[in-house]
Amino acid sequence: MPRSIPLDKIKYVLLDMDGTLLDLYFDDYFWGHLVPEKYAEKHNMTFGAAKDYLFKTYKSHEKTLNWCDIDFWSKELHLDIPALKEQIRHLIEVHPHVIDFLKMLRRHRKKVFLATNAHYKTVNIKFKKTQIGKYFDAVLCSFDAGYPKESIEFWHKAEKILKFEKDKTLFIDDTEDVLLTAREYGIKYLLFKARANSKAEPKKTKKFMVIHDFRELM
Numbered sequence: 001m002p003r004s005i006p007l008d009k010i011k012y013v014l015l016d017m018d019g020t021l022l023d024l025y026f027d028d029y030f031w032g033h034l035v036p037e038k039y040a041e042k043h044n045m046t047f048g049a050a051k052d053y054l055f056k057t058y059k060s061h062e063k064t065l066n067w068c069d070i071d072f073w074s075k076e077l078h079l080d081i082p083a084l085k086e087q088i089r090h091l092i093e094v095h096p097h098v099i100d101f102l103k104m105l106r107r108h109r110k111k112v113f114l115a116t117n118a119h120y121k122t123v124n125i126k127f128k129k130t131q132i133g134k135y136f137d138a139v140l141c142s143f144d145a146g147y148p149k150e151s152i153e154f155w156h157k158a159e160k161i162l163k164f165e166k167d168k169t170l171f172i173d174d175t176e177d178v179l180l181t182a183r184e185y186g187i188k189y190l191l192f193k194a195r196a197n198s199k200a201e202p203k204k205t206k207k208f209m210v211i212h213d214f215r216e217l218m
Contacts, residue, residue: 005170005189005209005217012164013105014187016149017116019174019196022126023093028197031058034088038079063150063177065142068117082121092129095198097214102135104218113162114139115171117148117178138162149178155185176205191217 018027032051040050057076058067066072070081105112114136116123123141127133138161142148145157159166170189171182174196183190194202195212202212211217 005191007108009168010110010170010189011168012111012113012162012170014113014115014158014162014164014169014171016173016175016178016193017114017118017123017126020172020193021095021098021132022130023095024174024197025199026088026091026093028200029091030085030088034084035077035079035081038084039077042078063148065146065148067148068119068122068142070119070121082125085122085125089125089129092126093198094130094132095195095214097218099132099135101214101217102132106135111137111162111164113137113164115149115158115162116140117142119143149173149175150181152181152185155182155187172211174203176203176207179205179208 015021018024031054036047036051036054039045039054040047043050045053054077061067070085073079074081102112112135114123116139118126118141120141120143123139133139140158140161142154144161145154147154147157158164166186167188169187170191171179171187172191172193173179173182174193176192179190179192190208192203192205192208192210194204194210196203
């Protein structure tokens with residue numbers, strides 16, 4: 001573990017899913033290529049025009065519950081989003097050393113929670129493909145909390161539901177805004193997962209301690 005993350009003082013570990021445990025390539029390809037392609041076909045547009053329109057539309061729902069609500073996007077775009085995800089489920093991959101890290105946490109008897117903005121239908125698709133669900137004591141989606149993780153209210157709800165103690169908790173995420181909110185709420189140990197998409201450059205932050213790979217934590 002990075003020296004300033006003392007495993008013996010940590011009792012609870014909260015983990016993000018997409019980009020942190022799972023390769024964000026699936027999501028980037030899905031929303032950046034497959035959805036624009038299907039939208040263009042449906043509306044008789046060029047791929048470029050569809051992509052421009054969709055990226056503006058995505059942006060307008062950032063940091064809201066709609067952002068990750070695949071039922072909302074199915075209605076909004078008149079596409080069956082869950083069915084499209086199933087079509088490319090072979091692209092869902094766990095990042096290297098994640099399973100070893102999760103097994104290590106179980107061996108050390110840590111309470112392990114998934115804290116994700118992803119819709120529960122997306123979580124189900126990804127758990128079915130990766131089999132990582134068995135390593136968690138509980139899963140909290142932003143829909144259950146009623147707020148996205150970027151919102152301080154999410155963390156109030158999360159503490160009530162999951163019953164963690166802020167000063168004994170490690171939280172790992174690949175989104176700086178989410179980590180900033182967690183810090184504001186008082187989560188003591190925070191790590192930024194820089195390598196979210198295996199086919200893209202690592203993300204950067206100056207505000208948090210960084211890991212690229214879970215091997216660094218073992």
